[in-house]
Amino acid sequence: MTLLPKPTYLDAQPLTKGTRTLEIKEIKEIKAIIDLMEKHDLSVFEIEKEGFRLRLQKGPTGPMAAAAPPAVIIPSKALTGGSETTSAPPKPIESKPLKEIVSPMVGTFYRAGSQDGAPFVDVGKTVTEETVVCIIEAMKVMNEIKAETSGVIAEVVAENGKPVQFGQALFRVR
């Protein structure tokens, strides 16, 4: 037994060959399995039957390869370590794993450059490496944080005006 902070679930990689869409019943079954894993502190679950194989694994960030086709994508809930964290609401099933923009420092997260200003980015906004996505205020200094990745903002993870720690997820980008 180890003392672990809140777990991070992984997205499984889809395989391009022989995929089929999931049925509602199957999605519900998978969600139930994830709940059971959490409840009983299991880190790996694997099942194989009738040409169907599923593997769910708990762990830190990074994509993880799934088993033989057809592969499934699981909804993921990502929380970073430490007690002062913000949690993301479960997101709908995506077709590709999302990239994370994480905090490079300790401070307070702000979505806009000023009190009443418009947020730098919103869900749906296209970003490049150089796009400023937020401000992190540390010791009275406002630091502009760049995306350092390109894509479309899929989710705003951190909460406006709340503290963030080093490595904490701020945004998810498709």
Add this chain to the structure above:
Amino acid sequence: MFEKILIANRGEIALRVIRACKELGIRTLAIYSEADVDSLHVQLADESICIGAAPSSESYLKIDRIMSAAEIGDVDAIHPGYGFLAENPHFAEVCESCNIKFIGPSSRAMQAMGDKNAARVFARKAGVPVTPGSDGIVETESDAIRIAKKIGYPVMIKASAGGGGRGLRTAHNEPSLKSAFHSARHEAEKAFGNEQVYIEKLIVNPHHIEFQIVADSHGHMVHLGERDCSIQRRNQKVIEECPSPLMTSGLRKKMGNAAVKLAKSVGYENVGTIEFLVDQDRHFYFIEMNTRIQVEHTITEEVYGCDLVKEQIRIAAGEPLSPHIAHATPRLHAIECRINAEDPEKDFQPSPGRIDFYYAPGGRGVRIDSHVYTGYTVPSHYDSLIAKIITVGATRMNAIERMRRALGEYYITGIKTTVPFHAAIMRNGEFRDGNYDTSFIERVMSSGKLDLKSPSIRLRE
């Protein structure tokens, strides 16, 4: 009294500080690197904030991130532990300017004693004997040769910004002095960013004896006796005991008074340690002062019946010296063994990794200060200290036998540790006689007399 304290450290000392805070009803904020996510101190603190990647330079040494965490955590004070930023006057200054109490001396006092060469000047002024040496920094090779000749060989070349046993070289004659001078400067530049060195006479086979100082902010200072730290391997302390088998009450009085006089002369506050070398004729010489809590503070606590970390916090909060510390007298004998994640059979090669099974000894007179547990992975990025085992006994022999018994119960698997090494020393005749100096470990290891293969307990698989 403070409401919330940030612990700017990790491992066993972070846990030690958190324990003291909990007993005082103070909330705790732990800061940690990504490698320490599973650390016990992070789990036990009321709040925790990740401040960087594994390397110390990316996390535990990042003053800006620590201050940022202090700000969002809204803490009243910061405890720096030992190592990392504990003796960094700039960090103490930053805390002062941010109105967050730094639990330790003022940055001024820290600066005065932190420069090892300047500290010698203070010592001389306070009438405290120092080892014969250069009157200041030695700038050139020719100066070094001239000074060494005057002092008389053998000599030691020491980094002025040094500490922790680093930036030191010895020279027994002129040819070796030249290379020692340059390599000491080189190591000092790399380790401390400052290549300045000074030269001292090398006291042959000395005893390393240090005195614990406690001072409040109202001008009241006492010493809590000595610790003998002569058992060292490559200038790193391995075993410490209190009181020293070498000490007499007369010498203790003289050295204690000298220690207090010196610390008072720089306006020292909070806890600190004055280190001396004592030669074969019981002459003592000041070498340096450590302006922080030390690893081995534990044995003083056991013998003098006090909690030095709680006292640090009380002093920092402006309280006067606790009566039980102001009037403390030594009773009992205590020994501490530092358990490192190292392989004593392979020249103490570091042995990080996952601890598969951990069982710590208990029973009367056994104290364990450790942050490890079954399933914990010892990271490779930091020092190898995983536990301190302290035994107390009515007499020195009781404490030794108790340590021998306790080490026989100490079961740590999955990594190599120095438990068998310490067990072998507890059985060693010279150690048991109290007849040792700083050359002890080297002699005993090269003689091959230490039996490291003796089994401790064997638990059924």
